[in-house]
Amino acid sequence: MATPKEAYDIAVIGGGNAALCAAMTAAEAGAHVLILETAPKPYRGGNSRHTRNFRCMHKTPLGPLVEEYSEDEYLSDLLKVTGGKTDEHLARLAIRTSEECLPWMEEHGVRFQPSLSGTLSLARTNAFFMGGGKSLVNAYYRAAAGLGVDVLYEAAVTHLELNSDQIEWVDYTYEGQSHRITPKAVIVASGGFQADTDWLTRAWGEPAKNFLIRGTPYNRGVVLSDLLDQGVESVGDPTQCHAVAIDGRAPKFDGGIVSRLDCVPFSIVVNKHAERFYDEGEDVWPKRYAIWGRLVAAQPDQVGYAIIDTKSLNLFMPSVFPPLKADTLDELAGMMDLPAEKLKATVSAFNAACGDTNGFHPTELDGVTTSGLIPPKTNWARPITEPPFYGYSLRTGVTFTYLGLKVDETAQCSTSSGKIKNLWAAGETMAGSILGQGYLAGFGMTIGTVFGRIAGREAAAYAN
Amino acid sequence: MQTDLIQEARRQAEICNACRYCEGYCSVFPSLHAERAFSDGDITQLANLCHNCRGCYYACQYTAPHAFDLNLPKALAEVRRDSWESFAWPQPLARRFHTHGGAIALALVIGFALLFWAVRAIGSSGGEGFYAVLSHNAMVAIFAPAFLLPLFSIVFSLRRYWAEVGGKPIQMSDLTAALKRAGKMQDLAAGHSEGCNFEDEDRFSQGRRHIHHVIMYGFLLCFASTSVATIMHYVFGLHAPYGFWSLPKLFGISGGLLLTVGCGAMALLKQKSDRDLGDPSAWGGDIGFILLLGFVGLSGLVLYALGSTPLMPALLAIHLGSVLTFFLLTPYTKMAHGFYRLAALIRDAQRKRDVSMVR
Ligand SMILES: Cc1cc2nc3c(=O)[nH]c(=O)nc-3n(C[C@H](O)[C@H](O)[C@H](O)COP(=O)(O)OP(=O)(O)OC[C@H]3O[C@@H](n4cnc5c(N)ncnc54)[C@H](O)[C@@H]3O)c2cc1C
Numbered sequence: 001m002a003t004p005k006e007a008y009d010i011a012v013i014g015g016g017n018a019a020l021c022a023a024m025t026a027a028e029a030g031a032h033v034l035i036l037e038t039a040p041k042p043y044r045g046g047n048s049r050h051t052r053n054f055r056c057m058h059k060t061p062l063g064p065l066v067e068e069y070s071e072d073e074y075l076s077d078l079l080k081v082t083g084g085k086t087d088e089h090l091a092r093l094a095i096r097t098s099e100e101c102l103p104w105m106e107e108h109g110v111r112f113q114p115s116l117s118g119t120l121s122l123a124r125t126n127a128f129f130m131g132g133g134k135s136l137v138n139a140y141y142r143a144a145a146g147l148g149v150d151v152l153y154e155a156a157v158t159h160l161e162l163n164s165d166q167i168e169w170v171d172y173t174y175e176g177q178s179h180r181i182t183p184k185a186v187i188v189a190s191g192g193f194q195a196d197t198d199w200l201t202r203a204w205g206e207p208a209k210n211f212l213i214r215g216t217p218y219n220r221g222v223v224l225s226d227l228l229d230q231g232v233e234s235v236g237d238p239t240q241c242h243a244v245a246i247d248g249r250a251p252k253f254d255g256g257i258v259s260r261l262d263c264v265p266f267s268i269v270v271n272k273h274a275e276r277f278y279d280e281g282e283d284v285w286p287k288r289y290a291i292w293g294r295l296v297a298a299q300p301d302q303v304g305y306a307i308i309d310t311k312s313l314n315l316f317m318p319s320v321f322p323p324l325k326a327d328t329l330d331e332l333a334g335m336m337d338l339p340a341e342k343l344k345a346t347v348s349a350f351n352a353a354c355g356d357t358n359g360f361h362p363t364e365l366d367g368v369t370t371s372g373l374i375p376p377k378t379n380w381a382r383p384i385t386e387p388p389f390y391g392y393s394l395r396t397g398v399t400f401t402y403l404g405l406k407v408d409e410t411a412q413c414s415t416s417s418g419k420i421k422n423l424w425a426a427g428e429t430m431a432g433s434i435l436g437q438g439y440l441a442g443f444g445m446t447i448g449t450v451f452g453r454i455a456g457r458e459a460a461a462y463a464n
Numbered sequence: 465m466q467t468d469l470i471q472e473a474r475r476q477a478e479i480c481n482a483c484r485y486c487e488g489y490c491s492v493f494p495s496l497h498a499e500r501a502f503s504d505g506d507i508t509q510l511a512n513l514c515h516n517c518r519g520c521y522y523a524c525q526y527t528a529p530h531a532f533d534l535n536l537p538k539a540l541a542e543v544r545r546d547s548w549e550s551f552a553w554p555q556p557l558a559r560r561f562h563t564h565g566g567a568i569a570l571a572l573v574i575g576f577a578l579l580f581w582a583v584r585a586i587g588s589s590g591g592e593g594f595y596a597v598l599s600h601n602a603m604v605a606i607f608a609p610a611f612l613l614p615l616f617s618i619v620f621s622l623r624r625y626w627a628e629v630g631g632k633p634i635q636m637s638d639l640t641a642a643l644k645r646a647g648k649m650q651d652l653a654a655g656h657s658e659g660c661n662f663e664d665e666d667r668f669s670q671g672r673r674h675i676h677h678v679i680m681y682g683f684l685l686c687f688a689s690t691s692v693a694t695i696m697h698y699v700f701g702l703h704a705p706y707g708f709w710s711l712p713k714l715f716g717i718s719g720g721l722l723l724t725v726g727c728g729a730m731a732l733l734k735q736k737s738d739r740d741l742g743d744p745s746a747w748g749g750d751i752g753f754i755l756l757l758g759f760v761g762l763s764g765l766v767l768y769a770l771g772s773t774p775l776m777p778a779l780l781a782i783h784l785g786s787v788l789t790f791f792l793l794t795p796y797t798k799m800a801h802g803f804y805r806l807a808a809l810i811r812d813a814q815r816k817r818d819v820s821m822v823r
């Protein structure tokens with residue numbers, strides 16, 4: 001499509017899940033909608049293209065979801081991970097609405113599949129998209145096109161002009177030129193700022209330069225910072241981000257799910273001085289996945305090394321990069337650039353602290369622990385003795401940042417002097433309104449779907 | 465087998481194994497996710513299980529320009545074609561026809577020539593209908609070996625395939641499970657039965673699946689027609705020509721119609737598809753095969769329609785020539801796919817049986 005000459009009721013900024021849900025809902029309400037997506041078509045869909053499921057409340061079995069997942073159980077799961085830093089009103093709204101989202105998603109072309117092998121624990125709580133997030137995004141782009149929504153790829157929004165209580169215009173660049181449009185209403189769904197390494201470094205400090213970004217390189221927070229500079233109300237802590245430990249060989253951006261490493265509970269993890277720094281067996285991996293991002297970030301050069309021996313190799317999901325493999329610890333240390341003597345000493349000390357391993361059980365907290373070791377390894381502690389030995393490097397992989405736009409239950413944005421009458425926000429860019437910290441698997445897509453639809457509905461009502 | 469093709473498919477399979485997002489689409493992924501490392505035989509089996517529905521390509525977040533450069537449908541199509549060529553026997557014929565539509569056309573011309581020559585040189589010693597042009601005995605003398613030799617060759621190749629993929633003794637339940645999947649072309653329909661992504665990027669459509677049904681059942685009807693006629697001839701002493709309301713005619717005409725229409729539609733549909741999501745080098749051979757198959761159907765119909773005109777002898781030679789070529793080339797063209805795919809589905813049924821026994 002060329003530069004739009006027509007007048008649009010609504011401009012939606014971003015091309016991921018939240019943006020598409022908003023655009024389709026608004027178009028169904030009769031609005032003429034334009035999506036401005038900064039990515040080129042093959043990379044459309046932001047972080048949403050990397051997702052695999054969304055968390056969905058249900059009173060009875062629903063689609064692929066078995067049994068029941070009540071509002072209260074969902075909320076208590078959420079409160080557990082956020083340590084109480086949750087806006088309960090908005091959280092309940094998201095949770096309650098998630099149930100009607102599933103059939104709505106199906107009507108708009110999304111298909112579900114049973115929970116993936118290796119993720120059985122989520123079969124009750126999370127509905128998996130057939131083909132993953134990219135096929136969801138594809139289905140939505142088709143449905144949106146069918147509803148008359150126009151899409152402009154490689155259109156980077158640079159500025160929204162805020163004049164007291166309303167957005168006057170939207171500036172974006174397209175094919176090397178600046179353009180200005182004046183829609184009646186604007187929906188911001190352009191994600192967080194994690195792909196802007198400079199901003200991340202300002203918030204986090206120098207270590208952030210070594211972080212990898214698990215998702216899209218296009219979520220650079222341009223619109224977010226533009227709005228914050230103009231006094232739009234924000235929420236969330238700029239130093240907070242969702243980060244996990246991923247394979248250190250992953251690309252800087254867009255490595256996605258396959259760079260995930262599940263070996264930690266069966267390994268010892270050392271830093272670049274070949275010293276252990278945390279209990280690798282503290283809890284089952286899905287519950288500890290997220291803290292290891294921070295643990296690794298706190299180590300010199302923001303890097304860790306997980307070491308296992310041959311008896312543990314098949315206990316966890318394979319990852320995309322095969323592990324380094326060596327017949328001796330000396331050799332492995334050489335391959336990983338670790339001080340060999342120190343590594344051998346660390347491993348011997350760990351091995352010596354291991355006790356009776358007969359109770360070893362890979363999928364349960366088995367209490368097979370070290371004794372007298374600091375830090376201890378409190379489960380799955382088996383000596384590392386059987387060659388070949390395998391090593392993975394670990395780095396911090398950022399999923400998204402929490403700092404965002406503050407919204408109310410109608411997804412509307414505001415300044416200190418009140419509501420902005422034609423500005424709404426949805427998805428990651430406002431997720432901080434609900435989540436102060438921590439993260440619950442599958443909640444990102446729930447927030448985007450619920451608040452995207454609300455924003456679309458409200459903006460269309462305003463524009464009509 | 466070409467190790468570079470297998471290696472590329474293996475590289476991609478390892479990425480999929482860490483991802484698993486496509487698990488619900490087809491038989492390939494559950495089979496893939498059951499392994500941690502992939503032998504050449506595993507990759508060959510996965511390649512022959514893959515129906516090239518392309519669902520996993522459009523769903524993939526790692527396709528080019530991403531550095532991981534995923535294109536599993538293509539990688540598997542290339543291994544698949546290479547596996548057919550490598551298992552084919554005798555080898556000198558193996559690598560001619562999959563990648564060269566022109567070679568198929570040339571073979572067809574030779575087929576025509578042979579039949580015209582046969583009509584002239586052998587002719588008939590009296591007989592009715594077609595047998596007035598070429599005697600029944602002559603037809604049998606030409607077509608019995610033309611049918612049995614390729615069959616022998618295919619059996620030989622399938623045994624090689626079976627050894628390569630680690631197949632076990634076949635149970636009845638394996639066979640019925642495989643025939644059920646093939647009969648519905650389940651794997652061309654994505655996990656949600658809405659078809660494949662063939663003619664319009666990521667749009668799901670039943671086009672390819674339904675057209676395949678038309679061709680496959682058309683072919684099976686034609687085959688049934690010939691088989692019934694053979695039985696009528698030898699067992700019941702009922703000799704051709706048969707009337708319109710006879711089984712051979714009813715099967716033959718309906719099958720011929722389906723085959724002609726189906727192949728025409730398939731050739732057109734293929735023009736809309738992205739060649740780079742299949743094996744680009746096999747494009748010409750595939751089109752050649754589809755046209756040859758369609759021509760067999762069409763020439764049979766024309767022969768039926770104009771069977772009582774003076775054109776008949778020439779039309780008979782043309783039709784029989786195309787049938788001859790089609791049969792003889794079966795082990796060396798896309799026609800081999802039906803056999804290999806059925807074998808792969810049987811092998812997969814065995815794998816599932818093993819898994820359910822372990823549980
Ligand atoms: C590897 C990975 C796996 C994940 N898995 C899950 C999961 O299984 N379930 C789950 O719920 N969550 C998951 N998440 C989190 C989830 O991706 C997000 O919560 C969700 O996708 C956010 O959707 P969104 O629409 O707000 O943002 P995005 O999908 O990131 O969309 C933002 C869009 O804005 C565009 N954009 C940015 N700046 C501009 C600009 N200036 N102008 C125009 N456009 C702009 C981007 O190109 C992009 O299209 C995962 C994240 C990652 C990285």
Ligand code: HEM
Nearest residue numbers: 515516646679680683730750751754798801802803805806
């Ligand atoms: C066991 C039974 C069969 C199975 C499982 C099967 C499967 C498939 C699949 C998956 C394709 C598409 C992918 C590809 O191009 O390779 C295909 C294509 C095709 N099949 Fe079959 N098939 C079977 C039998 C047959 C039969 C009996 C015929 C007719 C003689 C036939 C004719 C065709 C044709 C013409 C194509 C198109 C080729 C192309 O696009 O290049 N198939 N088949």
Ligand code: SF4
Nearest residue numbers: 480483484485486524
């Ligand atoms: S094709 Fe892509 S999305 Fe599908 S399983 Fe493989 S890597 Fe994952």
Ligand code: SF4
Nearest residue numbers: 490514515517518520
């Ligand atoms: S192309 Fe279709 S059949 Fe082949 S692996 Fe991908 S999803 Fe499965």
